[in-house]
Amino acid sequence: MIEINLLPPEMRKVDRTSLRRLLCMVAAVVLFSSSAIGLVLSIKRYRTEQANKASLTKEVTRLEPLAKEYDLISAQIQEIATRIQTIAEIKSTRLRWGRKLDELYAILPDFVWFDKLELKKSRARGVAARTGSASTLNLECLVAGADEKQYAQFRRVLTGELAGDGPYTGEDFFGDFDSLGYSGWTREEFPATEEGVALKFDLTLPVRQLQAPAPPKKVVRPVVAAK
DSSP, X not given: OOOOOOSOGGGSOOOOOOHHXXXXXXHHHHHHXXXXXXXXXXXXXXXXXXXXXXXXXXXXXXXXXXXXXXXXXXXXXXXXXXXXXXHHHHHHTSOOHHHHHHHHHHHOXXXXXXEEEEEEEOOSHHHHHHHTOSXXXXXXXXXXXXXXXXXXXXXXHHHTSSOOSSSSOHHHHHTTBSOOOOOOEEEEEOTTSSSSEEEEEEEEEEBOOOOOOOOOOOOOOOOOOOO
16 A cells, blocks of 8 residues: 655655665775775885886896996906006016126126036925925136135125125125035135135025015906896
């Protein structure tokens, strides 16, 4: 049966929405709004990440040729550094005998002359390791006259205990040797000289092992990210 409400509008009873239905509607609106906002933010973040990825990929593509060129230049620099190091080692471990003979000539007293001067290299590695020297300078010397004090004086001149007036001293000459070997002497006749006699003796000077310079530190370049 159909019911008709004949009361005026101001007197009619208004049917209100139940609280449970209202809460469900509000929750549905909140969830929908949150989902919509989250979706929008996710899309925006995705687009930002894609833009950053494209930018980084473009940057890596631009830097790759530079990285290859840098690697090539670094390899060339390393090769040059190795050559320089090799030359420095050779230079530092070789004695300049021309200068060494000039030093010896400058400090040599007038009453001393040489019968023989020889640089003898140690062939056996064990000998070199035991003596600490790979070569030895051997001198066969003669001192004019029979005065033994001149022999001792010559040794002091060689080791730098007695300094002369020349451009070099015994310290300059003896600085490249480890020690001055001792040997006795023999008296020999030299009628052609003013003294008529001379003291003959041998001197051995082990060559000091020169230290090679420390190798340069290897330069580590920064790593460039690949694709």
